[in-house]
Amino acid sequence: MKFHAALRAGVRSIFLRVEEALDAPFGGADNPLRHLGAIGLYLLWIVVGTGIYLYTVLDTGIAAVYRSIGQLSTDQWYLGGILRSLHRYSADGFVLVMMLHLVREWCYGRYHGFRLYSWVTGVPLIWLAYMAGIGGYWIVWDQLAQLSALSTAELLDWLPVISEPTARNFLAPDSISDRFFTMLVFLHLGVPLLLILGLWAHVHRISHVDYLPSRRAMLATLAALLVLALIRPVASHPPANLATVPRDVALDWFILFIHPLTDLGSPAIVWALLFAATIVLCALPILPHPARDPVAVVTPARCTGCDRCLADCPYAAITMTPHPLRPGSNLAVVDADLCAACGICAGSCPSSTPFRRQPTLVTGIDMPQLPVNALRECLDRSLGEHRHEPTIVVFACSRAADANALAMPDAIVVPLPCTGMLPPSFVEYALRTGADGVLLTTCRAGGCAFRLGERWTAERLAGRREPHLRRNVPRDLVAVVPLAVGDSAALDAALASFRRNLQGGPAASASLPPYEVLRRPTAEPVFGSVRSPDPRISA
């Protein structure tokens, strides 16, 4: 276990560094490492689109299949040849991106708990992707196809479930018939269809799925592949001849690496590796992991059935059912297995406003480990005790740079599991109860640990998403700083810059009328101990 944790930490550190470095040229929205799933899906659509054209020109038959594909590269290089090259290179790109996606999710620990389903459903997709890729090479029936077909057959024959050696189908030139290619074409259509179906299952438990990367990323990826197709067009090897062994084959190492591996070792070793890798991937989620945070809790009396938590939940953990107390209204229901405990639902709830006059703030949907009432109480207490000028409240994302390390006497740091948990009204509340400015830290764009927290925060503050920050709040008094885990220095610099702006910049003249906190009678907490102030909140 220690080895696994150390390995994961090491790989994560590499990934984070590369990912953060790529922010400089790409920015968060286009950073390819933050959108590997979407890029993979986009590459798959290129494979499918180009494959449809290749299918229309394909003649099935031993000689016809080779001729019809080969003619694309020679007689029709400007269309069919390019599409053929795109088909292959985007398939390679898909495999590359898929493996990077796998490693990234693993090293970030995104394979257990509420992510178990997505992880486990992703494992068979690897098998399907390779089955589709390997089968695709056979269709050309050149020497590369011959090598791949025979090696795969020899690999399959090792399995005790096959009674007659499939390699006998490739013994001699007269061993195969035209029908083999008809079957192959249908397999090469059927397996990718299964792959697409599997991808649907893979993502269907998360909401707001990025099915495609940004338009700029799509165009750039397509342009890169097009240039590659023009510079290095794909061509067929000499036709297959089962009476000889293919020599000096231009192997596709992304997809066909398994054949040299079999030659180097043995079918037994390769199957052992493949099955072991599959078992390890499937078993990862059941290894011991830290206990999950408590999931969101709905208070039916305060739930208005407005659907905002349903719309904002990144993991589709919320459904709406008829409200038992109010006929005609809906009630949010949390699926504990899917809840990530990110608190984004609490941030989206219109009942989470701290301006409500109740002695105990009870909202429609809340996090037991940090209820909005505790947030308000601590804000009241911290601002009441704070005597520094200017006073800055830092609502800090716990997954971004560590804001607790800030040694600024004028900063009140309020760590949140995700900044998306913060109802925008808390920003106004802080400003009207003593804060001179509010700084929010989020994960970097596209890099939110809970997928959408940083995006929803930005949209709520900009007034593009409900609940929004009211327009009367001077925007100069609010700053949002996207940060990665290791960006402590950037956080220090951002805070210093924000402070200067509050003291002497345009924000110095901006202000909000103070809000008089009523002396609320002490009330018994609704959730018992969960109402106590969060010990992580420090002034």
Next chain:
Amino acid sequence: MPKPAAIAGQVVLYGAFAAFIGYFATSPKYRQIPDDAALIKLSINHLGERECRKRSPEELARLPPNMRAPLDCPRERSDIRLEMDLDGEPVLRTTMHPTGLYKDGISTIYRRFEVKAGSHEVAVRMNDNAVKPGFAFVREGRVTLAPGQVMVIDFNPDMGGLFFK
């Protein structure tokens, strides 16, 4: 709008992505066997013999008229013993077992032998009835293999048993 430096960076990185794919999609070249080697593939699919017993007239008389088959054959097939020598050296000594839960299926083998190109003395012997001694099928001969050539050793009773192709 990205800065020129960012655009240049993107161009370089997308180019590196394409170059990486372009290189490993075809390189390095792979050679399955050395230049001066050839392959001999031994592949046989065959049903082993069954040891049948002739029914006596009394036995036949006791059977219903429609079931009076003169031979009583068990369902199980015999193991098949197979040997192969290459240039006088034994390279294979094996027994092929019938497939199927009741051992009534076909016996199969597929082996690949990498040899130096050139002339070789090949001998294959097969016995498909474990009760009988010796080998019912034998094929011996000198073959000359060109570099990269694939020679197949197969079995077909209609073609006289074992044969080289």
